Amino acid sequence: MPATLSRHPRFRLAAAVLAAAFQAGAWAHGDVTPQAVDTSALPKLGDNWRAENPFRKNDAAIKIGSSAYNQNCARCHGLEAVSGGIAPDLRKLDNDCATQKDEKKKAVCVKEVDDYFLGSVRRGKTRNGAVYMPPFEGLLNQEAMWSIKSYLETRREKPL
Known part of the structure; x- marks a missing residue:
């Protein structure tokens, strides 16, 4: 030049x-620093991690979960859980359960999705040494994680 x-x-x-x-x-x-979530309005769940969402359909938890999701998850998973393509669309998280006709099988499916969700949030997602989702255990408490799941259940693509 x-x-x-x-x-x-x-x-x-x-x-x-x-x-x-x-x-x-x-x-x-x-800013990708995890944001604190105020869960003081919710019952304390203790040290043992729950196998299923104890806050399902709890209005206070859904409100807290909406705020927590927007502060900690939306930058990757999209506003109101509508993915822009960076990370999975969390409205589809339990689509397989919605197609179950048998109520017992549906309940088992929902429990499996709860387990998958909690494991993913607690431990994050890593593949071939690359971090796709950071672990939130130690940053968010159990009440915050289940509140986010409760909020996501209001955003389902296919209602149960």
Whole structure:
């Protein structure tokens, strides 16, 4: 590139605009530090992790879960659990259960999805050494995790 071009004011302006655009793209994800969730309005669940969602259809938990989801999950899984393609669409989390006609099989399916959800949130998702989802155990308590699940149950693609 000729030295005279790099000294031209329009070239410098264009270079500055491009640099700012690339920098903004790098910051577009925002602060990825997990945000605290106030679960003081919910019953304490203790130290033993529950096998099933104890807050299912609990209005207080759903409200807390909505806020917790938006603060900690939406940047990857999408606003209102509608994925933009970065991570799985969590409205579809228990679609397999919705097609079950037998109530006992449906209950088993829901419990399995609860277990899968809790394991994923607690331990995160890693594949071939790459972290696809960070672990939240130690950052979010059990009440917060189940509140998020309760909120997600209100966003199902296929109602149970």
